Amino acid sequence: SQLTGVTLKSYCKTKESSERIQRALMDNEFMKHLEHGQILTIMDCMHPTSLTKGCCVIQEGDDGSTVYVLEEGMVEVTKQGKKLCSIGEGKVFGELAILYNCTRTATVTALTDIKLWAIDRQGFQTIMMRTGLIRHSQY
Numbered sequence: 240s241q242l243t244g245v246t247l248k249s250y251c252k253t254k255e256s257s258e259r260i261q262r263a264l265m266d267n268e269f270m271k272h273l274e275h276g277q278i279l280t281i282m283d284c285m286h287p288t289s290l291t292k293g294c295c296v297i298q299e300g301d302d303g304s305t306v307y308v309l310e311e312g313m314v315e316v317t318k319q320g321k322k323l324c325s326i327g328e329g330k331v332f333g334e335l336a337i338l339y340n341c342t343r344t345a346t347v348t349a350l351t352d353i354k355l356w357a358i359d360r361q362g363f364q365t366i367m368m369r370t371g372l373i374r375h376s377q378y
C-alpha cells in the first residue's frame with residue numbers, strides 16, 4: 240500500500256531530549272491517548288530545528304504540516320492579533336491542524352531564540368496508521 244512505502248527516519252537524541260519529548264507528548268491533551276509505542280516512534284522520528292527570536296513558527300490560517308515540541312526557549316500563541324498564551328520548554332504545539340485536518344488555528348511566534356523538535360504530517364500519519372495496521376493484523 241501507499242503507507243508501507245513511507246520510510247520513517249529516526250534521529251539521534253540525548254537521553255534528556257528523548258525523555259523531554261516523551262513527557263511533552265504524554266502531557267498533551269490530544270496526544271496522551273496514543274499508545275506508548277506510537278509515542279516512542281514519534282519521539283524517535285522527530286528532527287531538530289531552530290529559529291531566531293521574532294520568527295513566525297506557525298501562521299494562523301495556513302495549511303499545517305508539522306507538529307513541534309519546544310526543546311528550548313519560549314513562544315507566544317496569538318489569534319486574530321490577540322494573545323492567548325505563552326508556551327515554554329517541554330510543550331507540544333501545532334498538533335491541531337494535523338489531528339483535525341484543519342488550517343492552523345493560531346499564530347505561534349518565537350519570543351526568544353528557540354530549539355524545536357519537529358515531525359511532518361506524513362511521518363506522523365504513517366505512525367498513527369501503521370500501528371493500527373499492525374494491531375489489526377494480529378487478529
Ligand code: CMP
Pocket residue numbers: 297303316323324331332333334335336337342343344345346347
Ligand atoms: P495548530 O492549530 O496546528 O497551530 C497553532 C497551534 O497553536 C495549535 O495547533 C495549538 O498547538 C496552539 N494553540 C491554539 N490555540 C491555543 C490555545 N488557546 N492555547 C494554547 N495553544 C493553542
